[in-house]
Amino acid sequence: MADCVFCLIRDGEIPSERVYEDDDVLAFKDVNPQAPVHVLVIPKKHIASLNEIQVDDGELHTQLLLATKAIAAQLNMAEDGYRVVVNTGDYGGQTVDHLHFHLLGGRSLTWPPG
Numbered sequence: 001m002a003d004c005v006f007c008l009i010r011d012g013e014i015p016s017e018r019v020y021e022d023d024d025v026l027a028f029k030d031v032n033p034q035a036p037v038h039v040l041v042i043p044k045k046h047i048a049s050l051n052e053i054q055v056d057d058g059e060l061h062t063q064l065l066l067a068t069k070a071i072a073a074q075l076n077m078a079e080d081g082y083r084v085v086v087n088t089g090d091y092g093g094q095t096v097d098h099l100h101f102h103l104l105g106g107r108s109l110t111w112p113p114g
Contacts, residue, residue: 004097005098006042006046006096006100009028010026010042019039020039020071022063022067024043024045025042025063025064025067026041026042026044027041027042027068028040034102034104035083035105035106035107036105037082037103037104038102038104039071039075039102040101040103041067041071041101041103042099042100045057045060048097048098049099050088053099068101071103072105075105075106080105081105082103082104082105083103083105083109083113084103085102085113086100086102
């Protein structure tokens, strides 16, 4: 999608600090981190939100989860723990209409988040 900020990041038109990339998934540091480690994990395919995922994308969803797990290990968070958040829609706090996981860690996180 031409005006999607995450698609522009995916395409290299907006710079980002990438921490992971494969054929289907891209992960980069959040420019407004909410924890010592805050990475956004996105599918390269434009999917607007969790509400838009389809059964046909099942393998992609598996790849997103496996990539998130691998990134957590790469960033030394697997042992101590981390949080994965998916905001969906206005009430859910989604501000970019491209499915993305917030991978947060690097300290003890409180609950509820907000």
